Amino acid sequence: MTSKPLLRVEGLRKSFSANRHTVHALNGVSLALEQGETLGIIGESGSGKSTLGRIAVGLETPTAGELHVEGMRIDTMSPRLRRDKLRRCQMIFQDPYSSLNPRLPVGRQIGEGLFARGESDWRAIDATVADLLDRVGLKREFAKRYPHEFSGGQRQRIAIARALAPDPHIVVADEPVSALDVSIQAQILDLLAELKKQGDLSYIFISHDMAVVARLCDRVAVMHRGRIVECGSVSAIIENPQHPYTRNLLDAVPRFGRRRTGQKPVVVRLPLHNDGDCFIDVGEGHVVLQSASSE
Amino acid sequence: MTSTIQTSVQRRHLPFSVALGLGLAIVIIMASLLSPYLMPFDPMRMAAGPRLTAPSMKYLFGTDEFGRDLFSRVLIGGRLSLGIGITAVVSGLLVGGLVGLFAAFSGRTIETVLLRLIDVLYSFPDTLIALALVAFLGPGIGNATLAIAISLVPFYARVTYGLAAAERAKPYIEAARLARIRSGRLVRVHVMPNITQSLIVMGTLGFSSAILSASGLSFLGLGVQPPSPEWGAILAAGRNYITKAPWILIFPGLAICLTVLSFNLIGDSLRDIVDPRRKGRS
Secondary structure, X not given: OOOOOOEEEEEEEEEEEEOOEEEEXXXXXXXXXXXXXXXXXXXXXXXXXXXXXXXXXXXXXXXXXXXXXXXXXXXXXXXHHHHHHHXXXXXXXXXXXXXXXXXXXXXHHHHHHHHHOOOOOHHHHHHHHHHHHHHOOOXXXXXXOOHHHOOHHHHHXXXXXXXXXXXXXXXXXXXOXXXXXXXXXXXXXXXXXXXXXXXXXXXXXXXXXXXXXXXXXXXXXXXXXXXXXXXXXXXXHHHOOOOHXXXXXXXXXXXXXXXXXXXXXXXXXXXXXXXXXXEEEOOOOOEEEEOOOOO | OHHHHHHHHHHXXXXXXXXXXXXXXXXXXXXXXXXXXXXXXXXXXXXXOOOOOOOOOOXXXXXXXXXXXXXXXXXXXXXXXXXXXXXXXXXXXXXXXXXXXXXXXXXHHHHHHHXXXXXXXXXXXXXXXXXXXXXXXXXXXXXXXXXXXHHHHHHHHHHHHHHHHXXXXXXXXXXXXXXXXXXXXXXXXXHHHHHHHHHHHHHHHHHHHHHHHHHHHHHOOOOOOOOXXXXXHHHHHHHHHOOOOOHHHHHHHHXXXXXXXXXXXXXXXXXXXXXXXXXXXX
16 A cells, blocks of 8 residues: 555646636645555535546546546646557446447447457457456357347446446546446446456556445545545444534434434534645544644 | 338338439430430431421430530530539549548648538539639530539538548547557558448539539530530520421420439438438448
8 A cells, every 4th residue: 555556646636617617626636546445535516526427438638637546647648649648547427328428339338448458369358358258257159139129227237338448547436327227337346356366457447436435445535526525444434524514424324223313414514625635634644634724 | 110110111112203313314315315216207317307497206305506416415414414414523523522621631731621622612603613624624525524523522521531530530530540540551451331322412413513513614605516416405406496386496405404403312312311410220
């Protein structure tokens, strides 16, 4: 864990302008993903978690800030070099329906990633594709079928196989199970965990669901309004949440057997953070963003 | 559930409009293709019968001012009209499609410049563009076809750009980009199969407008030149006899009408079938 982090972002900012007003999706995010780690990013819709994931794989470029992959700063590289470097970062999308091309056999879609990597013999590619399908728990002969012949869970397995084809070191999973049934969710999460055990993989796992994050992740970063407000190990965050927003998120998880004591949810005023706010270490790498104008 | 039923019903019974459109199109195309065998007289032969004869069993559509058989002329004229239409649409679609795809997949600056350019051209009626081009190039069948093809380019570029831009935003294209697939291959393997259907529909719809432009240009004496029996040219020649021999205008006019109608009917219903809102079930 002391070696160079696999992926590191420093002071990342991103703003979008739409209809003459600017939306700040990220307001200075700093984060590191260690080798072999699963880092969860949790937050509500619009908190900037997806934007962060998209920047990490190169689908968006940051407005400001640094992006380091395997110890090299890549946001200042030429597009060609950057593209080459980012080949090691792949993504699994939320919607297993629109993320597969409806008019291409799934084997071909997985194979395209191998072809782009420089493999040109389609027979060899087909063999690798079959192996990949095998790894994600699908039949090898499924390669010839089209996406509409598969269920949501199977499609997500295909999407995972496609993400694995370029042999990535980092996989960003953007809400990969949100569109699936709960029973299928568990299967996909187990598959992701299994794949990590087999290979040299690290995940950035984006979700709004605390239960899903708790099941898979080693560390969690909580995002709110384009900032990371709390970051630490899963157990520290769940058992000892420090930031009011994290507590809100945890309270929002419905649980079986919670006693109805007639206690009403307390409305907490969430602190508005500024750029000058600092993280406070509350022990064992568990940090919380503290408002400078203290409560 | 209901939509599934609807599709299966539509698959079994062709809607009336499609059946009508298809039937007309088949008759018109077959008649044009087989015209050398079907026509009773040489369409260019003067005095095949008396001048300005009304339609009869011998001269189905009557004769024109030179005594040429109109039925034969309209039949063989279909070859010219349809030929110009198809050539213009195919080349316009090819060039426009390439421009549209290039605009959608080659970076923001090129995209903006190309789109503005297309918008400016698109704001002129296509017949006007064709007219101006022919005035510049000189009249004749080749130049008319070229002018009509060029006049269709902005339309097809715009449509193709729209379709490609819609595909471009979909996650599967993003996933393909993440795999570092080069733009050319991305367009060829991933985008094209998803938009060809809609492009074929747009081609069908553009075909009727191309036929109208061709007839219009010939009518104005800028397209097919007089002795050749293109529909618009026959109309132009007959316009002096509108009171004495209205059939010279009625039959070629009817031919243009029915051709445009049939291709519009086919195009419209095809468009309904491949409507993006009904996609996804594929």
